[in-house]
Amino acid sequence: MTTAPMLETRRLNKRFGGVVAADNIDLSVETGELRCLIGPNGAGKSTLFAMLCGIQRADGGQILLAGRDVTHMQAFQRVRLGVGLTFQTNRAFHQLSVRENLAIPRIPHDAERRALGAERLAVALETFGLDPEDETRAGELSHNQLQWLEIAMVLSGYPDLILLDEPAAGMAGEETARTATLLKRLNATGLTIVVVEHDIAFVKEVAQSVTVLHQGRVFAEGPVEAITANEEVRKIYLGKA
Numbered sequence: 001m002t003t004a005p006m007l008e009t010r011r012l013n014k015r016f017g018g019v020v021a022a023d024n025i026d027l028s029v030e031t032g033e034l035r036c037l038i039g040p041n042g043a044g045k046s047t048l049f050a051m052l053c054g055i056q057r058a059d060g061g062q063i064l065l066a067g068r069d070v071t072h073m074q075a076f077q078r079v080r081l082g083v084g085l086t087f088q089t090n091r092a093f094h095q096l097s098v099r100e101n102l103a104i105p106r107i108p109h110d111a112e113r114r115a116l117g118a119e120r121l122a123v124a125l126e127t128f129g130l131d132p133e134d135e136t137r138a139g140e141l142s143h144n145q146l147q148w149l150e151i152a153m154v155l156s157g158y159p160d161l162i163l164l165d166e167p168a169a170g171m172a173g174e175e176t177a178r179t180a181t182l183l184k185r186l187n188a189t190g191l192t193i194v195v196v197e198h199d200i201a202f203v204k205e206v207a208q209s210v211t212v213l214h215q216g217r218v219f220a221e222g223p224v225e226a227i228t229a230n231e232e233v234r235k236i237y238l239g240k241a
Helices: 046-051 075-080 100-101 111-128 141-157 173-188 200-206 224-228 229-236
Strands: 008-014 021-030 034-038 059-067 081-086 161-165 192-196 209-214 217-222
Touching: 008 046, 021 075, 021 217, 034 046, 034 173, 034 200, 046 111, 046 161, 046 192, 075 081, 075 161, 081 141, 100 141, 111 141, 173 192, 173 200, 200 224, 200 229, 209 224, 209 229, 217 224, 217 229
Parallel strands: 034 192, 034 209, 081 161, 161 192
Antiparallel strands: 008 021, 008 059, 209 217
């Protein structure tokens, strides 16, 4: 029996006036995969991410989660089905403590899923040095701690798939490395991870496979080693394609 991909899009498209932001995008991410979506500015990464999250409605095509059509579902409905989301703009509640923020996303699940989700959350808290009982207000945390707290909040919902929009943006080298370490540790537990990213060094560190977007289309796709060595991919990043 063939198992459906954890995440799939079929001829997904989106226009803003006369601008084609997503042009019949076909994407397939298998369960347990760590995929990075890359591309130059204006490639369509943010639009695709917003449609995957349920923030933007597609003009056509389908989005499937483990074979289930979620194209017309809102973001909160996708979260209930096991999707975890982080964004470039941090969405932790700054007036609440670390402990209170971590308690918000809890979604009832069966015992097996709760156990695995709790294990993944524990890995994140350990990697990031976060205390789940910390009463410090989130607004008092540093930039990287806030980013890490949001990732931990997502994991508190015990997702099967997490979609991360530039999770290491604005971080220094050591902090970026710690974020990369966590993603690899989480992926080793079987968690499916999709990362929208522009930092090629970070992509090389974490990705198993890469999808390159250019002018709203899938430009190239394959193992990270092949993509980062692809001369045509280098050209679009340098603005020559």
